[in-house]
Amino acid sequence: MQRTLLAVEYSGEEESLAVFAKALSHPVRIRILTLLASQACCFTVELTELIPMAQSTISQHLKALLEAGLIQGEINPPKVRYCIDRDNWEKAHAIFGGFFTSDRTFGCDCPVSDAPRGHAGC
């Protein structure tokens, strides 16, 4: 895609939130995280048994979750044991929580003189 001419600068919070959100933006990755977190399984082979997708595809999703920092893997050849990365899990929890709760007014008192009236939504 085309790069913006004047790059928008984002804060660390914004970037982190976007990275975590992107990791959660595919239902199969949510499924994987739920399985790992609920301890229903741990090894990739178990995920491939529970999720009807090609092994390579699941491996790809695991990589995405790894890169987002939400899980960690320990190699025990020929198996690899995955689990939730607790630190980042809590970090993500906090960031999402903060995002949704930080003091909002949710009003619509826009500081615009010619603001139309009768806005039902707010």
Next chain:
Amino acid sequence: MQRTLLAVEYSGEEESLAVFAKALSHPVRIRILTLLASQACCFTVELTELIPMAQSTISQHLKALLEAGLIQGEINPPKVRYCIDRDNWEKAHAIFGGFFTSDRTFGCDCPVSDAPRGHAGC
């Protein structure tokens, strides 16, 4: 992309979470939501003044947020007033909160007899 042969079935929770997460997966959409939620602005034109991106691009991101249900827009031609969709905002808040907090063990007592030992991560 190729469609999976045996389609994976996801729960409503999983689907919803993925939809909300996808909406939050781009930093500029997080910025827009923060601006709308903090009442720093309301009309698209104000967003275009605050965010150095083409008007069409911002309009596109607004559409994505609309379709995810996180915002709502009221047409007041030639302006459109956007604001947070409070109901879905709270719904998203609850779903993310539930996802990160639902009773997890985070242990690694995998029910696999030949599980390798010494897993540092869990």
Next chain:
DNA sequence: CTTTATAATCGTTAATTTGCGATTAACTTA
């Protein structure tokens, strides 16, 4: 040493996302 099991990686294809400028639509105002 060969086979087996596990999981990452490669190569490919198709779909989606992101960005832009240009155009269009809709309503106000002159």
Next chain:
DNA sequence: TAAGTTAATCGCAAATTAACGATTATAAAG
């Protein structure tokens, strides 16, 4: 009626994502 303002949509290009099968790598087991 004409001009102006605002924002959606179109059309395009580039990048990324998602899925697959095939291959490769690694270590254990025979």
